[in-house]
Amino acid sequence: MRFRILGPVSLSPRTPSAAKPRALLATLLVRAGEVISSDSLIDELWGTEPPRTATTTLQVYISQLRKLLAEGRPPGLETEELLLTRSPGYLLRVPEEDFDLARFETLRVAGRTSYEQGDFAAASRLLHDALAVWTGPALSGVPHGVRLESTAIRLDELRMESLDQRIRADLRLGHHRKLAGELMALATEHPLREALHGHLMVVLYRTDRQSDALRVYARLRRSLVEELGVEPGRSLKRLQERILRSDPSLDWRPPEPAGGSVAPAASPTTGPLRGLPGGTERLIGRHEETASAERMLRGEAGRPPVRLVAVAGRAGVGKTAFAVQLARQVADAFPDGQVLVRLRGPLGRPLTADEATTALLRGLGGGDHGAADQVPADRGQLTAALQRALRGRRPLLVLDDAGSEEQIRPLLAAVGDCSVIVTGRRMLSALDGARHLVLQPLRPDEAMEMLHVAGGELMAADPVAVAEIAGLCGHLPLALRVAAASLVARPHTTAEGLAARLRDERTRLERLREGDLDLRACLMTAYQEARPEQQRAFRLLGLAPVPDFALWTVAALLDVEAPVAEELVEGLVRAQLLETRPQPDGQVRYGFHELLRVLSGELRQQERTDSLRAATARLCAAYLSLARRADALLTPGRSRQPEEPAPAPPSGAGDRAPAPCAPLAWFRQEAAGLVQSVRLAHAAGLWSLVWELAGSTAGYFQTCAVWDQWETSHRLALDAARRAGSPAAEAAVLHSLGDLAWQRREADRALGRYGEARRLFGLAGDRLGAARCRIGEADVLLGRGRLTTAARRYGRALALCSAGHDLRGVVAALGGLAMVNLHQGLPLGALRLLDECGRAAERLGDRRWATYARRTAERIAGPDGRAAAVEVRPGMWLLDPGRPSFAPAGAGRTGGRTGGRLAQRL
Numbered sequence: 001m002r003f004r005i006l007g008p009v010s011l012s013p014r015t016p017s018a019a020k021p022r023a024l025l026a027t028l029l030v031r032a033g034e035v036i037s038s039d040s041l042i043d044e045l046w047g048t049e050p051p052r053t054a055t056t057t058l059q060v061y062i063s064q065l066r067k068l069l070a071e072g073r074p075p076g077l078e079t080e081e082l083l084l085t086r087s088p089g090y091l092l093r094v095p096e097e098d099f100d101l102a103r104f105e106t107l108r109v110a111g112r113t114s115y116e117q118g119d120f121a122a123a124s125r126l127l128h129d130a131l132a133v134w135t136g137p138a139l140s141g142v143p144h145g146v147r148l149e150s151t152a153i154r155l156d157e158l159r160m161e162s163l164d165q166r167i168r169a170d171l172r173l174g175h176h177r178k179l180a181g182e183l184m185a186l187a188t189e190h191p192l193r194e195a196l197h198g199h200l201m202v203v204l205y206r207t208d209r210q211s212d213a214l215r216v217y218a219r220l221r222r223s224l225v226e227e228l229g230v231e232p233g234r235s236l237k238r239l240q241e242r243i244l245r246s247d248p249s250l251d252w253r254p255p256e257p258a259g260g261s262v263a264p265a266a267s268p269t270t271g272p273l274r275g276l277p278g279g280t281e282r283l284i285g286r287h288e289e290t291a292s293a294e295r296m297l298r299g300e301a302g303r304p305p306v307r308l309v310a311v312a313g314r315a316g317v318g319k320t321a322f323a324v325q326l327a328r329q330v331a332d333a334f335p336d337g338q339v340l341v342r343l344r345g346p347l348g349r350p351l352t353a354d355e356a357t358t359a360l361l362r363g364l365g366g367g368d369h370g371a372a373d374q375v376p377a378d379r380g381q382l383t384a385a386l387q388r389a390l391r392g393r394r395p396l397l398v399l400d401d402a403g404s405e406e407q408i409r410p411l412l413a414a415v416g417d418c419s420v421i422v423t424g425r426r427m428l429s430a431l432d433g434a435r436h437l438v439l440q441p442l443r444p445d446e447a448m449e450m451l452h453v454a455g456g457e458l459m460a461a462d463p464v465a466v467a468e469i470a471g472l473c474g475h476l477p478l479a480l481r482v483a484a485a486s487l488v489a490r491p492h493t494t495a496e497g498l499a500a501r502l503r504d505e506r507t508r509l510e511r512l513r514e515g516d517l518d519l520r521a522c523l524m525t526a527y528q529e530a531r532p533e534q535q536r537a538f539r540l541l542g543l544a545p546v547p548d549f550a551l552w553t554v555a556a557l558l559d560v561e562a563p564v565a566e567e568l569v570e571g572l573v574r575a576q577l578l579e580t581r582p583q584p585d586g587q588v589r590y591g592f593h594e595l596l597r598v599l600s601g602e603l604r605q606q607e608r609t610d611s612l613r614a615a616t617a618r619l620c621a622a623y624l625s626l627a628r629r630a631d632a633l634l635t636p637g638r639s640r641q642p643e644e645p646a647p648a649p650p651s652g653a654g655d656r657a658p659a660p661c662a663p664l665a666w667f668r669q670e671a672a673g674l675v676q677s678v679r680l681a682h683a684a685g686l687w688s689l690v691w692e693l694a695g696s697t698a699g700y701f702q703t704c705a706v707w708d709q710w711e712t713s714h715r716l717a718l719d720a721a722r723r724a725g726s727p728a729a730e731a732a733v734l735h736s737l738g739d740l741a742w743q744r745r746e747a748d749r750a751l752g753r754y755g756e757a758r759r760l761f762g763l764a765g766d767r768l769g770a771a772r773c774r775i776g777e778a779d780v781l782l783g784r785g786r787l788t789t790a791a792r793r794y795g796r797a798l799a800l801c802s803a804g805h806d807l808r809g810v811v812a813a814l815g816g817l818a819m820v821n822l823h824q825g826l827p828l829g830a831l832r833l834l835d836e837c838g839r840a841a842e843r844l845g846d847r848r849w850a851t852y853a854r855r856t857a858e859r860i861a862g863p864d865g866r867a868a869a870v871e872v873r874p875g876m877w878l879l880d881p882g883r884p885s886f887a888p889a890g891a892g893r894t895g896g897r898t899g900g901r902l903a904q905r906l
Contacts, residue, residue, distance in 0.1 A: 002098040005029050006155065007135030009142045014068055020045050021061045023142040028065075028083070028092035030139070030151045032099065037089040037507050044145035048492055062090060088506055101155075104133045108162050113345065115165055116358070120172040127166035134159060146489055150515040160193075167199050174252050176206045187216065191223050194236050201236075205243050206252055213243050234274065273337030273395045275363050276324055283325040284453065284477075285446035286318075289437055290326055296435050297330050297396075297419055305333075306435045308412070308420050312427040313439035314576035314593060315522045316478030319423040322439060323398050326421060334419065336393035339363045342400050343407060348525045350403030353410045357382045360397070360411060364389045383414045394418050403529070405430045425526050425576045441475035441593070450477065454484030458495065465495035472502040473512070474594035478519055485514040505598050512595075523599050530575050537568045538577050539607055540615050541592070542600030545676030548581040548591035553673075556622035557615050616684045620693060623670070623677045627696035630663035635699035635846075667700040671709060678713045682720055690720035691729045698736045702743065710740050731760035731769055738776050742783075750780050768809065771800035775812050782819060782872070791820045807844040811837055815853070819872045827860050834860075848874045 004010045009026045016022045027044050028036065042054045051057070062083065069082050084091045096102035111126035138155035139148055163186075170179055183200040190196055197220045204213035217240045221232050231237075242250055283290070299305030309326075313319050327338045341360045343351050351359060361382070394417060402408050402424035412420065412431070422428065427436055442450065447470035451459045459466050473479035487498050501511050512519040527535060540557045541549075555565040569590050572578035577596060581589040592600060604612065667674075674697050681689040694717035701710035714737050721729035738753035754776040761769035778793035794816040801809030818833035838853030852874040859871075 003029055003094055004100045004135065005139050006100045006104055006133055006159075007137070008140050011068060013071055016064065016068060019143050021064055023145070023148065024058075024061045025065060026139050026142045026148055027145075028090065029094065029099070029101070030148070032092050032094040032101075035086045035089055035091045037510065039088070039507065040147075040510060041089060044147055047145065048490075100133050104130050107133070108158070111162070111169075112165060115169055116345070116355070116362075120169040124166060124169040124173060124175075127162050127169065130162055131159065131166065150489065154516050160190075164195050164199075167196075171199065171202060171252075174254060176203045176252065179203050180207060187220075191220075192227065194220065194233055198236050198239055201239060201243065202250065205250055210243060210246070214240065217243075273339050273364065273393075275337065275339030275341075275395075276327055276398070277340060283318075283321055284450040285442045286322055286325075286439070289322070289439065290329065293326050293421075293437055294329055297326075297421075298333055305419065306433075307417065308422065308431060308434040310428050310431060310434040310436045311421065311423045311439060312425065312436065312576075313423075314476075314596070315425060315526050316476045316519060316595075317439045317441060318477035319439060320400050321477070323400065323421045323423050327396055327398055330396065334394070334396040336395040338396040338398065340398040340400055343403065344401050348528075350407055350529075353407055354379060354382060356399070356407055357386055357411050357414065360399075360415075361386055361389060364395075379410070383410070386411075386414045387416070390415060390418065396421070399423070401425075402428060404428070426574055442477060442480075444470060444475060447473070447475040447480055450480045451484050454481055455487050455495075458487050458491065459484065462495040465499045468499045469495060469502060472499065472508065472594070476519075476593070476595060478517070478522055479512050479595060482512045482514050482517045482519050485517060486511065489514060505601060508598055509595070509602065519595065520599065523595060526575050526577055527599070527603070530572070530577065534568060534571050534575065534577070535603075536607075538572060538600055539604045540612075541569075541572075541578070541590075542597055542604055543612070543615060543619065543680065544673075545619075545680060546670075546673040547597075548589040549673070550587070550589050552622060552626070553619065554590070556618045559615070559618055613684050613686075616680050617686055617689065620677045620681045620686060620689045623674055624689065624693050624696055626666070626670075627674060627693065630666045631696050631699045633663040634667070634703060664700070664703070667697070668704070671697075671700065671706065675709050675713050678716050682716045687720040687724035687726075688729070691717040691726075691733055693717075695732060695736065698739070702739060705743070707740065707744060710736075714740070727760045728764040728766060728769070731757045731764060731766070731773075734760065735769070735773055735776065738773070742776065742780055747780050747784060751777060754780070767800050768804045768806045771797040771804070771806070771809055771813075774800075775809065775816060778813075778816050779873075782816060782823075785823075787820050787823055791817065794820065807840055808846070811840045811844060811846065811849050814840060815849070815873065818856075822860065830860055831857050 002012045005026055009015070009022050009029075011025060016025060023045055024041065027041060038055065038058060041058055042050050045058070046054055066083050082093050084093065094102070096106070107126050107130035111123045111130060114120075114126060115123035137152070138159070139152040142148070144152060167179060167183070179199070180203050183196060183203055186196045187193075187200050197216055201213040201216050204210070204216065217232070217236065220236070224230050224232060232240075293309050293311070296306035296309050311319050311323055324340065327340070331338060339360070341356070341363050343356050343359070345351055345355070364386075397415060397418050397420045399408055399411070399420060399422040402422050404426070405428050408422060408428075409431075422431075422434075427438060428434065429436070441447070444467065448463070448466050451466050451470060469483055470480065473483055483498060483502070487493065487495065502508050509520040509523075513521075527538060530538065537554075537558055541554065543557055544553050551562060551565055551569070554560075554569050555562050558565060558568065560568070569578055573580055573590070578590050578592060581591050583589055674693065678690055678693045681687075681693060694713040697713060698710065700706070701713075714733055717733045718730065718737070721733055734753045734757035738750045738757060741747075741750035741753055754773045758770045758773035758777075761767075761773060774793045774797040778790040778797065781787075781790035781793065794813045797809060798813035798817065801807075801813060814833050814837035818830045818837060821827070821829035821833060834853045834857045838850050838857070841847075841849035841853060852871065856871055
């Protein structure tokens with residue numbers, strides 16, 4: 001093998017001689033196949049105080065590694081295929097056959113599977129081979145940073161776990177005498193490891209050395225009491241008692257051959273079962289859920305106990321901890337004990353129904369120091385053996401991490417009246433008689449409490465940073481545990497420093513990994529079990545521009561019909577990869593949990609660039625189509641951009657579109673998405689969609705005085721128009737920005753933008769566009785009291801708009817001329833022009849302008865026609881007719897804050 005980390009770190013044919021390049025190699029190897037950011041590599045090599053030249057030095061080390069890899073590369077394989085530069089860092093690809101860790105994992109998993117299936121000979125052989133791969137302590141010979149240190153601890157623990165299982169397999173095969181010397185040496189090397197001492201006691205007992213076995217127990221007990229102040233565990237105490245009474249079940253019996261008669265997998269014992277995991281961690285929050293589930297299992301308030309409680313929730317939400325805590329709270333109601341069975345095997349693979357039954361049989365059968373409890377392979381024999389094991393007792397069973405109803409139905413049928421708590425990511429809604437609980441992330445205060453409990457004083461000093469960390473972790477218990485562990489592992493850092501590291505979404509999941517706690521791996525399990533079309537949907541829906549999105553957004557992004565889109569998102573909801581967000585109007589929107597949205601962004605890098613661009617184009621086109629429909633109702637007759645219309649949204653995209661009678665409500669709901677869709681289109685280089693989308697929102701921005709979003713979207717649109725070389729589009733965007741400047745009472749800027757837009761409209765041959773710019777200029781001049789110049793601009797614009805049949809321009813020009821007449825002391829002329837303006841507005845279908853014209857005429861004709869304030873546009877007021885100065889449009893309609901004085905209402 002070329003790459004070794006299970007012992008001294010080495011690379012053949014030549015290992016880096018300097019310590020830091022070796023440490024770099026080790027760090028890349030333990031994360032082989034993953035992108036590791038440059039920042040993480042620098043942290044590992046230099047800790048919290050890297051030199052100023054750390055980035056350059058890292059690049060030098062990478063170059064040295066590439067040269068070493070080139071020396072031993074197989075024929076036809078380029079060096080670049082092994083060590084790749086991938087934003088935001090590097091990725092090392094290692095062929096499994098060349099890597100000792102990959103070989104160890106393969107053999108270890110195969111050996112564990114063989115053991116669980118009762119093939120102890122194969123398990124012993126495979127685990128012997130797995131342990132032979134090791135040449136010393138993991139990752140030795142290199143300086144350890146935080147991650148290498150935690151990885152070394154984890155790998156050494158895996159080695160001991162494999163050694164323990166190999167010894168158990170050899171015990172099952174009767175290799176007692178061969179094991180005696182090895183176990184004596186191991187017990188001396190690991191004086192406090194109880195499992196090894198237990199194996200040694202069994203071996204000595206079976207080789208007629210009962211007194212030596214008891215001395216081993218006494219020596220271990222003395223070491224534990226003197227060094228740790230604790231007694232040996234319950235299992236080892238029971239083993240001592242069995243040795244003292246020469247329990248016949250300790251004698252070895254050869255396994256039954258496959259297909260032969262079988263002994264029961266477990267025999268009833270006199271004491272209660274103790275099958276819950278150890279630990280004294282306090283469950284944070286979940287008070288209502290725990291109380292509800294406890295009432296179900298106890299059958300309080302005159303109701304019979306519930307036999308099956310199903311607990312669902314997304315990965316990392318704390319289902320197992322909840323189930324264990326619940327089982328402990330109701331322990332007095334189940335004197336026969338509790339047993340927890342994990343329903344997933346190596347690498348997170350769900351057990352089959354037979355494997356799940358087998359696992360429960362082993363859980364009911366006690367430890368491996370008893371009889372050679374062979375488990376039958378036949379479904380009927382399995383059920384019979386399980387029923388025999390449960391005869392006369394009714395423990396509480398906890399079936400953890402179920403994959404499906406099919407997996408546990410045979411088991412539930414076999415356990416009879418036993419009460420069962422089953423956990424799983426999916427809601428197992430097809431299970432008969434089940435009562436369901438769905439766990440959500442913790443509340444913010446509970447999440448902060450969990451960080452304080454797990455992080456101790458390091459979290460207590462900065463409550464603001466702790467609150468931010470809780471939010472960045474999405475209040476998910478596993479993420480909170482990892483974050484706290486990360487801070488504890490780096491006591492020289494602060495909560496604010498941890499929050500700063502977690503802010504970057506590109507590396508957040510990578511940083512939420514500590515020791516054997518890996519948030520990304522946990523979240524990935526649900527994704528990997530989804531169907532390919534659901535996985536693609538999960539990746540693409542991360543493009544949705546708002547935290548919660550409607551079904552038409554899904555249809556547009558995935559390019560499917562509405563029924564198919566609904567089926568896909570509901571499948572993602574059931575898989576806990578997406579969540580529903582019910583709305584006050586009865587509709588349902590969808591959204592990601594914070595950390596799943598980050599995972600979607602990471603996985604989206606797997607998509608082809610053209611696929612992402614096409615999805616973005618479909619989404620933006622759908623937004624544009626719906627925005628135009630709403631804008632047409634909001635501002636009848638609004639002139640359109642001079643480019644071709646955007647493509648229609650995909651079929652079904654408008655099924656959940658806003659009702660035509662509520663354009664403002666739809667705009668308010670989708671405003672953030674519209675602005676973000678402008679950004680998405682700009683990032684994808686979809687230039688025409690950028691300015692079309694921006695233009696379709698201008699009416700809403702003006703009506704509701706949403707100045708910042710107006711500015712943001714139109715600046716992007718202006719850049720897009722210039723990049724595309726479209727003077728007509730640039731002119732339209734500048735005209736809208738002129739309107740914005742006028743609304744903000746930035747007169748000089750407004751005149752500049754209107755003037756530049758008029759020039760570009762002229763170059764494009766768009767006389768009506770130029771006329772609209774003249775109206776804008778006239779509005780500004782009117783506000784400054786330059787009535788004669790304003791009248792000329794209005795008049796010229798009126799002529800052009802009349803000739804071009806632009807009714808909206810006609811309405812605006814007539815309204816402006818009416819105001820000029822009013823301020824020049826010509827009320828009759830103003831009334832005539834307002835009458836023409838109102839009739840034109842009615843032909844246009846613009847009730848707002850028609851109402852304005854009628855209302856203003858009534859005021860002029862009334863006794864106080866020269867009021868202290870004059871409405872010069874719908875919702876726009878001249879506060880002092882003697883000193884022209886407008887309150888921005890929209891303020892009078894919305895009451896919102898603007899760049900000028902708030903409008904007065906008459």
